[in-house]
Amino acid sequence: MSLKITGVTTTLLRVPLAQRTITDSQSRVDAVEFMQVRVETDGGVTGFGMNWSYTPGLRAAQVMVDENYVPVLVGQDPFMRKELVRRMFFTNHFVGRVGAARVGIAAVEFALWDVASKIANLPLWRYLGPARDRVKAYSTDGGWLSWSVDELVRDATRLVERGFDAVKIKLGRLDPREDYERIGAVRKALGPAIRIMTDVNCAWNLATARYWGAKLADHDVFWLEEPMPPEDVKSHAELQRSIPVPIAVGETIYTKFAFRDYIESGAVRYVQADATKLLGIDEWLEVAALASAFNLPIVPHTNVQQKLHVQLAAATPGAILVESCYESLNEIWVEPVTVRDGYYTLPEEPGVGLRLRDDVVQKHRVG
Ligand SMILES: [Mg+2]
Incomplete structure (x- = not known):
């Protein structure tokens, strides 16, 4: 044709x-x-x-x-x-x-x-070749930095009641002791079975990241996301050598070569490649293959492009979770994907499905 x-x-x-x-x-x-x-x-x-x-x-x-x-x-x-x-x-x-x-x-x-x-x-995930027919979600929608401790606990609890068993909480308050206390309050409210991810959005320096990153293990934190500026691979490698909490990065990494440097130097444990920052789906698949060869899980970053990354995750054996964020924006899409009981349902209409209404x-x- x-x-x-x-x-x-x-x-x-x-x-x-x-x-x-x-x-x-x-x-x-x-x-x-x-x-x-x-x-x-x-x-x-x-x-x-x-x-x-x-x-x-x-x-x-x-x-x-x-x-x-x-x-x-x-x-x-x-x-x-x-x-x-x-x-x-x-x-x-x-x-x-x-x-x-x-x-x-x-x-x-x-x-x-x-x-x-x-x-x-075919829908994108069937066109690529599926590894699974449903995709597990974790939620970022309740962990914002401007929330009070009470709001944090209330929203995290509400998400768990809706079926999520993994939630992400933002870090990076001016005083890191507040971050530590906020995570402690959420852990106490949710109990030991729920996974808690944390996300600094690049705010820390290496000294802060080493001290407070290590202490997050007290609250059994699943990963520490973007602790420092993404250009600084060396500091992430040094941090990962000194703390037990796994580092997650990827949402502001724009090339497969930068991912190679992170992965090869042991500076990342959860690879959060985002096809909207790379050259699209083809380069994302290359990063996924690279992560797979290093036996690292892929956890695609998404803010609003869930429908894309849910399908990429369905076609990628090492993709263990996809973020759920800004659920209030779901209705802008033609046929959005939604989370039920902690899992995304996969679309069946042909195409990639990134059409705005x-x-x-x-x-x-x-x-
Ligand atoms: Mg993030």
Whole structure:
């Protein structure tokens, strides 16, 4: 079958959170930006891709798509995905090999996968080849840094009552003793059977991470996420040698080469690769294969792109969990995935499934 791309369009949205404003150690979040990409083909199949950010500035990725990638794509065969990604990538050589440049490419790449899996008439996970037919979830939706201890305990308890047996709590208060006490209060309320993950969002230095990271073991913490800036592989390796709590990183790691450095130096135990930060699904699969060869579990990071990562996890033997976050944004998608009794259900409609509802696009469009 031969197809040609006849047009590529982008739309930028800013969608307010329906829940109260939330914070981690770096950000205050009251809205999420989305860029939707539509790839039209002469076969009548339309591919939908998107990328997202809860920090402002996704317009930079939109400019990349509109000015650099559309000229590469129009008139080409959408099945030549890897070649098209290579060509798009080199249009950025002097303006950004990571960050917005990749975020834009990933959005297009998802749309190309969407075309291919729709033509195969299969949902992405079945198209890739499943390792499982349901995916275990853990929740980040109750652990925000701005919550009081009472709110933390109440929300974590509510999530466990809904069927989650693993919850993540944000760390990075100005005084780390407060972090320690907050985790202690949640552990006391939930009991020993529930897994508690922690996430610093890069706020600590090595001295703080070594001292307080070690003490988290008192509360049987399952992992310590992004303790320090992600560029500093060496400090993460030193930290992991000195504390028993496993380190999780990946949500702000943009290349397979950076993942290689983390994995090879023993600086990560839970690999949180996110296809929206890499060059898309193909590079995510490469990182997953790398992690597998080092016998490390993959736990995809997701904020709003659960439907994508649930499907990648279903097709990846070493993917043990997928994050559940911003559940209040579920309704913006055409056919969202949801969690029941601690597990995601997998979609059955053909394609990647990252299509935002048309009325949501109209209502929240900013560019
Ligand atoms: Mg995180």
